[in-house]
Amino acid sequence: MGMTIAEKIIAAAAGVPEAHAGEIHTVELDRMMSNDGTTHLTIDMYNQKLKHPRIADVSKLVWIVDHNVPADSVKTAASQKKMRDFAREHGIAFWEGKGVCHQIMMEHYVRPGELIFGADSHTCAYGALGAFGTGVGCTDYLYAMVTGKSWLMVPETLRFHLTGRLREGVYARDVILTIIGRIGANGANYKAMEFVGEGLKSLTLGDRIAICNLCVEAGAKTALMEVDSVALEYLKARGREPKALYASDPDAVFAAEYTVDLGEIEPIVAKPHFVDNVVPAREAYGVKIDEAFLGSCNNGRLEDLRVGAALLKGRKVAPHVRFLVVPASQEVYRDAMEEGLLDVFMEAGAIVMNANCSVCWGSCQGVIGDGEVLISTGTRNFKGRAGSPSGQVYLASAATVTASAIAGEITTADRLSGGAL
Amino acid sequence: MSEAFTARVWVLGDDIDTDIIIPTEYLALKTIDDMKPYAFSPLRPELAGQIQPGDVIVAGKNFGCGSSREQAPEVIKALGVRCVIAKSFARIFFRNAINNGLLLMECGGVQDAVQEGEEIQVEPGRAITCGGTQYPVAALPQNLLDILEAGGLVKAMRKRNGLE
Numbered sequence: 378m379g380m381t382i383a384e385k386i387i388a389a390a391a392g393v394p395e396a397h398a399g400e401i402h403t404v405e406l407d408r409m410m411s412n413d414g415t416t417h418l419t420i421d422m423y424n425q426k427l428k429h430p431r432i433a434d435v436s437k438l439v440w441i442v443d444h445n446v447p448a449d450s451v452k453t454a455a456s457q458k459k460m461r462d463f464a465r466e467h468g469i470a471f472w473e474g475k476g477v478c479h480q481i482m483m484e485h486y487v488r489p490g491e492l493i494f495g496a497d498s499h500t501c502a503y504g505a506l507g508a509f510g511t512g513v514g515c516t517d518y519l520y521a522m523v524t525g526k527s528w529l530m531v532p533e534t535l536r537f538h539l540t541g542r543l544r545e546g547v548y549a550r551d552v553i554l555t556i557i558g559r560i561g562a563n564g565a566n567y568k569a570m571e572f573v574g575e576g577l578k579s580l581t582l583g584d585r586i587a588i589c590n591l592c593v594e595a596g597a598k599t600a601l602m603e604v605d606s607v608a609l610e611y612l613k614a615r616g617r618e619p620k621a622l623y624a625s626d627p628d629a630v631f632a633a634e635y636t637v638d639l640g641e642i643e644p645i646v647a648k649p650h651f652v653d654n655v656v657p658a659r660e661a662y663g664v665k666i667d668e669a670f671l672g673s674c675n676n677g678r679l680e681d682l683r684v685g686a687a688l689l690k691g692r693k694v695a696p697h698v699r700f701l702v703v704p705a706s707q708e709v710y711r712d713a714m715e716e717g718l719l720d721v722f723m724e725a726g727a728i729v730m731n732a733n734c735s736v737c738w739g740s741c742q743g744v745i746g747d748g749e750v751l752i753s754t755g756t757r758n759f760k761g762r763a764g765s766p767s768g769q770v771y772l773a774s775a776a777t778v779t780a781s782a783i784a785g786e787i788t789t790a791d792r793l794s795g796g797a798l
Numbered sequence: 799m800s801e802a803f804t805a806r807v808w809v810l811g812d813d814i815d816t817d818i819i820i821p822t823e824y825l826a827l828k829t830i831d832d833m834k835p836y837a838f839s840p841l842r843p844e845l846a847g848q849i850q851p852g853d854v855i856v857a858g859k860n861f862g863c864g865s866s867r868e869q870a871p872e873v874i875k876a877l878g879v880r881c882v883i884a885k886s887f888a889r890i891f892f893r894n895a896i897n898n899g900l901l902l903m904e905c906g907g908v909q910d911a912v913q914e915g916e917e918i919q920v921e922p923g924r925a926i927t928c929g930g931t932q933y934p935v936a937a938l939p940q941n942l943l944d945i946l947e948a949g950g951l952v953k954a955m956r957k958r959n960g961l962e
Binding site for chain 1: 866939
């Protein structure tokens with residue numbers, strides 16, 4: 378019986394010839410990432426609840442401080458100190474201030490065919506490089522850290538055939554929001570989302586990360602893409618080799634298959650307070666905004682900053698709008714600096730900030746006040762996610778967010794050049 | 799974990815996300831007990847103070863969607879909620895709840911029949927009874943029941959390794 382990519386990765390991790398949806402397997406993990414959102418809890422359990430605490434293989438652990446960087450209160454400073462001290466004591470790879478955890482993982486660690494646990498829900502981003510990344514809580518993380526293993530139920534797979542090419546002004550963010558709108562916020566619950574087809578080949582690695590990253594907003598356990606020359610070139614440039622390359626077998630069983638014509642997709646926004654509450658951006662035109670955010674593990678890469686800077690060149694951020702630009706990593710930051718993009722942002726009145734999760738996670742820089750409206754390339758628009766529970770968060774592409782920052786109200790890039798405003 | 803019980807119900811809707819269950823700004827508080835007053839605060843600020851130990855929550859689809867923060871099931875358990883009954887659960891929340899010994903039951907139908915404040919009969923792994931009507935509940939696999947019975951994953955691991 379044929380297997381999907383997800384089934385093949387789990388079978389290899391479980392050391393069995395075949396794995397199929399619905400089975401529960403004990404798996405050996407290739408890597409375990411944790412960030413300052415919950416690592417202090419893992420450390421407390423490790424120190425207080427285990428009789429014989431040990432780390433199965435310290436070389437597999439990566440700890441990243443990215444949620445509150447630099448620390449914004451005495452409390453977060455204390456929890457980060459706990460993480461920093463523990464990492465140093467045990468020799469755990471430790472990153473601080475270098476960028477959002479998933480971007481760091483893509484730049485430095487993820488390899489095709491790996492099975493990776495991350496104590497963060499957006500770990501499914503790693504599917505852009507053909508790795509099975511899945512989010513877990515700190516107890517699952519602790520178990521994996523101590524034993525090197527965990528249990529997984531093999532997920533069913535939803536397969537998305539991408540055809541056509543994106544039109545100008547339409548981006549990966551619009552693709553995944555369209556898909557989430559179609560299948561709903563729990564449309565892929567417990568399932569894997571697999572992306573294949575000619576349309577996929579036309580997408581950059583950044584596009585692919587943006588699509589896989591947001592699959593958890595449809596409930597997905599993981600997202601997976603076939604590895605092609607685009608992904609292999611990214612790895613090669615960074616001196617990494619695939620662990621294994623997998624494609625689904627012709628006779629693999631899928632829970633459902635969809636065809637998505639990229640050429641039919643238009644700019645989308647997700648309205649408050651759910652990611653699947655999507656409408657064409659044109660239906661939200663005119664909504665006044667107080668803040669705009671370009672950044673996050675979803676859309677804080679160099680290509681996103683290029684899109685924003687190209688629109689801003691020669692224009693200004695609307696006077697009453699705070700436009701926060703937050704590169705997803707220091708590497709992105711330096712590249713953007715060398716290209717002169719940061720000058721463009723600052724010249725236009727944007728606030729360029731250090732690489733971190735920022736307002737996407739809503740507990741540090743840039744939170745919005747009562748009744749304020751934010752348009753964001755962040756991952757979520759839940760009630761209270763970006764600050765005040767009475768705030769309103771719209772999600773959109775880098776282009777739509779930047780165009781809206783210029784206009785002071787929700788709009789799309791084509792309307793800027795068309796002079797419709 | 800498996801014995802039947804009667805409990806008072808709090809009713810919530812669909813897609814109750816982890817930012818509703820415990821908002822980001824309170825995650826830096828030192829203990830789960832410190833976070834308790836803020837549970838569900840973006841949606842119903844008064845709810846945390848009204849929930850009594852032994853109560854249950856009945857919700858719609860996709861309960862616990864969103865982040866992997868384990869404080870979400872922990873704070874519900876700390877409030878004394880005996881179980882959460884929902885049409886479906888988001889997967890990370892589901893694992894986190896089981897790993898912390900919080901009983902979850904997937905059940906459709908009871909949401910439309912029960913009013914907040916009413917009492918229902920809960921038979922874990924079998925059925926929910928409300929207003930004389932029984933709503934079936936799917937049984938959990940044995941390995942998950944073992945974790946729940948032990949009071950969570952860490953305790954189950956200690957038990958399996960002969961440490962408890």
